[in-house]
Every structure is written in structure tokens, then in C-alpha cells.
Amino acid sequence: MLSRRKTYAGRIKHPDDATEPATLDPLSAIAPLFRARPEIQDVCRFALQWEVVHEAEPAGFAQFHIVTNGNCLLERYSGETFKLEAGSILLLPQGDSHVVRSASRGGSTGAPIRTEYNNAIRIKTNTRGASDTELICGRLRLDGAMYSLVTAALPKAIVLSIGRGELFDRMRMLVQAIDEELQAARPGAATIATELATALFVMMLRLHFEQSASSSGILRLLASSSSARAVTAMLRAPAHPWTLDELAAEAHVSRATLVRIFRREGDIPPLGLLSQLRLGLARHRLGSTTETLAQVAAAVGYDNESAFARAFRKRYGISPGGLRARHEGRSREENSPDSIIGGVTLGLSSAARAQQADIEAS
Template identity: 50%
Template sequence: MEAGIDDPLSVLAPLLRVRPILDDLCRFGGDWAAPHDAAGPGWAHFHIVTRGECLLDRPGHGALRLGVGDVLLLPHGDPHVVRARAGSGGGRRAPVVEYRNAIRIKMSPGVEADTELVCGRLHFEAAPQSLIVAVLPEVVVLRATDRHHAMLEGIRDELDIDAAGAAAIATDLASALFMMMLRAHLEAAGTSSGVLRLLGQPVTSRAMMAMLREPARDWSLEELAERAISSRATLVRAFRATSGLAPLAFLTEVRLGLARQQLLGGRATIAQIAADVGYQSEAALSRAFHRHYGVRPGALRALGTG
């Protein structure tokens, strides 16, 4: 049996090549708000609530409540605001900032902290080639469970002490926590996206990886079948059985997912994005994008930066 076929998540891990960066340990109280800009291509935002509770606001969406032990991931690095559950905002003041173990400590001035967050970014080092990034939802939340409580405590404790290597240890723990989070999400989602099943079969896996490495290439079914070491008919049957899509339709899903990621997180022009993901013109991308998402690329970008 080909390596990893019996455990698709083992194949998933090296594809993600995740590198977490712990930016802030936030200790907030009273009426507070912490805005976050778009993270940039290949980057995701994350927040770990180690004490108290808060709300997350995103443009065009209702507030999402987070409680102690919750881990939130924004896989596409969307702009957002994390804030206190109550308060008008009139009494907000800029946080006091100090540094410890290469981590910023942010504190609400003149008020006792009742909420604590570990905030950072995840770098998907294979992005934008990673299909997993493209097909993940806008928000993934790992709710508090006993299984990851000790790991959360370990991250918090390491960031709270002034000892050699504390930041590196906390980062390693965060990396493991994120893989647990992805596993929980993908297992809960089952095979609805087809990603795990595509990775779990040699024929579809080889074709899928070819698409990811060169999404802008003008792939033909014959070329994909050659890369998959199969006949065209076998490849089509395998893709339809696994993802519900024909190979070239799946390629469209990949291209549009990558385009969306760049629109929300990057500065490239829409024309450049179109070329990067395999569309001959900005207009061609716009038509396909609107059919798929119900919004034009320019409108999506304006929403993400508004």
C-alpha cells in the first residue's frame, strides 16, 4: 500500500507545513477591542482564549462568542476585531505593551484583567499551492475539551515565565494544537469536501498534487491522467466517486479558492490573480467567480478591506 493511504491525515500534515508565530499575550479588562488587519497570502489568524470570554466581529457577519479554552482559526487571514462582550466603546484606551520572551504582552491600563488571549498567525508554507487552505471554511473553532486543556495550559505557562526557550516551547505546543484542531475539524466534517478521500487514493492524489503545483497550467484531461498514471476514464470515475466532481471541474474549485484567498489577503491586482490561477483575463475570472460565490472579485476585496 502506498505510504499514507491508510491514514490520509498523515498525508495532510506535510502538505500544510504549518509554522505558528505567537504574537501577543493579551490581558484585557473593561471595555476593550483589538482590531486585526488581513494577514496576507499564506497566513491565517488564530486566537486562543485561556481566560474569560470575548466576541469576534468580521465584516458582513454576526458576532461569534468565544469562551475559555476555545481556539479560533481564520484560515484565510480575514480582517476582524476581537472585543469585550459588553461596553459602548467610549471608555476604551490603548493597551499598555511590554515584551517578554519575544512576545508582546498587552494589558488594559487601570483595570483588572478578566480575559486572556494568546494571539498569533499561522503560516501555510505551501500556500497558495495548498488545496487544504483553499477549501477550509472562513472560520474554524475548536471548542474547549479536556483533551487539549493541558496543551493550552502549557502554552500559557511558557509565555508567562521568563525562562530560556519558553517561546520556542510554546510555539511547538501551538503547532501540535493546530494539527489537533485540523484533525477535529476534518473528522467532524467527514468527507463532504472530498479532500481526505482524494488524498487517500493514489490516482486522485497524484492528479490533485499536479493541479496544486501548477494551478495556472492549461491542463487537459489527458495530461492529468498521465500524471495520475491512469486512463482518462479511470481518473474521471475516481474523482466523481471521491469528490462528486470531474477532474477539470475540481480544478476550477481549486483555482477559485486560491483566487479568493489572494483577494482577501494580498495586494496583487485582480488581473495578476487571474493569471496566477489560470484565467486568461480579469473578466474571465470575474465571471467564474461571480457564478461560484455570487460576488465579483472587486466587491469581495472591498469588503475584506473595508
């Protein structure tokens, strides 16, 4: 009995212990949660002047464009413009509406864009000869929890420069393999394509983290093994009535240590992040399902629909019913306001952080 007690005691992390568990890299911490359903939409081949409008995708979709030859411009309706060259990948984690067009507006006007099919592959082109610019365009569908995490950790638009070397070839091979699996429709194709798309998305994220000067608070939380365990527990079971004690147990640290790590790395208390992830997931379900408001509330951990509505309005400035009506009635050409459709962001107001800290300290 004594030896059993010693073994159990040895697993307890004292609040004053200075040593923290070894760190994990952020992608390894969250990769098991990635499930991306791919769709290669178009292979584009253009010459001279051209322009293609891409409408906003429903909640839960990330769009990407891979430039395989030439160059072009991508313009978001917010006013941002990105110049893309061969070897560039542009990722839109929230699937915002945008326009892709030729890099120069001067010169000869190209022929109208037409759609062709080659062995069931959809091709958009405006030339019957050589093309100046070629792109592969597609989208990834993320499940609700993953979408909530992605929009929390990533900006609305990411440009990756992979050049024309080995990395470019590897990514292009992945895209081609996904397309071939989906077109052939052989047994197991959906599973294989999903795993390949997951690999492609993780490679995109890894390159973004390597090229980005700084990382978001949630990525810093995922870089610490203790807080990463707590975050992944929230994402795996967002509707569970988590307490600070339970999250600390998942993280293998004390309550005080967990709060300290979250404050230091994310500037947010653990239960504050849980609330944001739940509301982000609720926003996703409101835009992508026909569930009733009560069902959405229950799915993200709210027993009381009124409490859910109050929290949602406080976070996004609109009621759940109002957002549902906006999704249903909004034209697809309209751009979604950042305050409503934007990703979950880390950080609470000073008053909210103080209120959450009082709750957790009790």
C-alpha cells in the same frame, strides 16, 4: 523480457477493476504540503468591558485566537457572532476582519486598552490587577498553494472546543514554544517555529474534522488514495499543463476511474478542480505580490493572459486587474465580499460541468 512485461502489466489498473487502493486519512495526504510561518501577535488580558478590532489580514494569512481564561465574544462583520470560553480556539482561515469583545456589554466600563512589553512579548491589557479574560492571538502565513487548498476545504470561521484537559495543555505548550523560539532568535529558531506552527495548524484542522458533522468535497477527494495523489500533484505543480492521462498516471488508475472518483467524492471533474485551484492561487498572488498580470497568469499555468483574464472574470465576476486595483485601493477596515475574496469552492455550474465532461471524454 516476458517477466518484465508481466510485472509492468500487473501495475496497470483496469477501468473495470472494483478494488481501489487503501484509503489515506486526509491530513496525512496533504500534511507534506503544509508550510506555516507563525507570528504570535498579542497576549491579551482584559477586565470588565473591552473591545478590540482586528483588521483583515492580507491574502495568505490565517488568524487564530486561543482563550486561556474567562470568556468573550467574536463578531465577524458578516454578522456572525461566536461565544468563546476557556479552552476555545477560533480559526479564521482567510484572516477576515472581526471584533473581539467582552461577553457582556453591561456593568462597569474598563480602562482604555494599553500595550505593554514583557521580555519582548507584546501584551494588550486594560487592567493593572486581576484579569477576567485572557487570550493568545496570532496568525499563520500559508504559501499560495496551501492557502488555495485551505480556503477550498474550510469555512470562513471555525470554532474548536478543546476544554481544559490534556489537549488544551498540549496546544498551549505549542503556542508558548513557538513564541519562545521566535523571541530568543537562536540559530534554527525560524525552522523550529515553522514546524511547531505546522503541527499546531494540523492539530486545529484534525479537531475541526473530528467535531464537524460533514467534510467538504475536497477532503473526501483527499481521503481516497487515488484522487489524493492527483490533487497533491496539482498542488505541487499547478502551472504544469496537466492532461487527464497524466493525472490518471499520477493516481495509478485509469482515466475513467479517476473521473468517476472525482464525480462521486467531489462532484467535479479533475480538470475542473485544477482550474479552480489555479484561479484561487492567482487570486492569492494578485493580493500578495507585485507581479504583473502576465507573470501571475504564467505562474498558475496560463500561457495566454487574455484566456487567464476570461477564466478569472467568469469565476469571480471581476477582472484580475480590477481585483488588483481593489486590493491596492481598499481600506483595511472594509470587509471583503465573499464572491471575490472567498475561498475556492468545489462544484461547478451544471453547464460548466457538462462542458468539462465533454472535454475530458474526448
